[in-house]
Amino acid sequence: MKIVVIGGSGHIGTFLVPRLVRAGHEVVNISRGTSTAYVEAPEWEQVRQVAADRERQDAEGTFGATVLALEPDVVVDLVCFTLESATALVEALRGHVAHLLHCGSIWRYGKSRKLPIAEDGEGAEPPLDEYGVQKDRIARMLKEETASGGLVTTTVHPGHIVGPGWHPIGPLGNLDPEVWTTIAAGKPLRVPGSGAETMHHVHADDLAQAFELAIADRDAAAGEDFNIVAPTALSVRGFAAIAASWFGQTATLETVTWDEFRAGTTEQHAEVAWNHLDRSQCFTIAKAKARLGYAPAYEPEAAVLESLRWLLDNGRIETPNPLIA
Template identity: 40%
Template sequence: MKTVVIGGSGHIGSYLIPKLIYAGHQVVNISRGKSKPYTADPIWREVQSVVLDREQEDKGAFEQKIAGLNADIVVDLINFSLEDTKTMTQALQHTNLSHYLFCSSIWAHGQATRLPMLEDQPKFPLDEYGRQKAHSEEYLHRLHRLESFPETVVMPGQISGPGWAIITPTANADHRTFGKIRRGEEIVLPNFGMETLHHVHADDVAQVFFNAITHRQSALGESFHAVGNESITLLGYAQAMYRWFGQEERIKLLPWTEWCRHTGEQELIDGSYHHIARSGHFSIEKGKRLIGYAPRHTLLETVQESVGYMVQNGWFEK
């Protein structure tokens, strides 16, 4: 089975590609050639690497080159617009394709209207990123219904794991927050600290893609949340990290406007807003039922593995 993974050197692909190789797939990794995978598995020697950059190609040329590989399966991890989705599906329609997997996001939901959130409930995206993901999902499912295009949509949560800056208890990616907690210093959370985050290990996100491939018939035409079993409040997250570092918690709460003044950095404020405005809890019952999804990592295990990597690699001494 020839499988093309677009963006395979990133967070998800680093865990997905070894799973595919061990399962007997012939894998082609499409990347810009600017980064190495986050996992150091010797099995990567069996992966064919192709350097391609969608942004550097003429309109439609990138998709035609993907189609030219004539793969059975295409996993698209770096598609961010409806226009690119349309161009890709048009290019793939006359190939040997048996399955196209599109990486969306829980951000396609926007703000929660009921909990737990289900994959197919009405979506109200808050920004262009979420709107483009939601429009692509709608387009792909319509294409499946009308023309039997073999697609599946996967919606990851806050992807976490060792090697990159994960979302902190202040709902942004400023890893200095973990440094403060480690030293027993005070951190400041917005509002009542009751907004929620939904970390998921990149390995579990990869599992959703892999299981969708191995349960193809059940996955076709469907969307699946790629999240863990639980969400966590900002306050609960902060408390857990103080305990993990063996420190007495020192947590201050400020109303949003005061918290913004205290934080001062607009990039951090924007990051926090975009995460807490989408607070929610996302069901994985559909994934369990149709494709046998079973998260291997709890939320706190995922966070601790990520922060442990930061400690071991001196992130807080820089």
């Protein structure tokens, strides 16, 4: 099939595009032309590159026509963030394209109520921010589109994406590089909350696997949405203990209040940590396994370790002790 991937030069596309080429598909990548894949692969030589500014074309009402002009059988949309943008693309592709796949987010769900959270959303409160609200509205619109006999669609909701080239959400639920420095040195780590809060990661290649499986079995994926995460989730204290062992250390956690935590870090790091730990999410992948045959290769700690090793090897972060894992 001819597959157009929108935003295929990013983290997901780094793994998805080569997978699609190896599967024998003709692949076209639409991007702004300002970035390249995080990991080199010979398959990229067979990919047609098309430069387009989606934000500008969405404003002009021309992006759907740009995609349709490429005559795709399948479209994979990795960079759609508003209901308006998603609806415009659906209306352009309806009746012309066999399958549209959309990259959603687990942040379509809010705080956890009952774990693990399934796709029906009953295990979580409503989304907490505009990003999550938009992703939830898009997923609902796409499901209704297919149910009403329109365009065949599938939505994939990834967890916290990790892999080479990507800074992972760390043990405190944020991107603060000092967390890794503290853990590597064996120093006490100031932890807000109970330490039982959970985060659910996914390796970018496992996410790419899910997209590839949904493309290969359109009937199983039609009108569905899938939570795509690692087989297990990590708690704050468990994550910290595992990470410390990578440096030959034992984690020492110092429980602090959220006010104390905020006073000891930047506003941005505190806000990101709160957004992840307050949700305290954990998801089931039973539906993706049963319908698509999804079989993630990475436990969350293995996926994070791969990210961390890449960051260290490429000088993106520094730690006082080397990895021994």
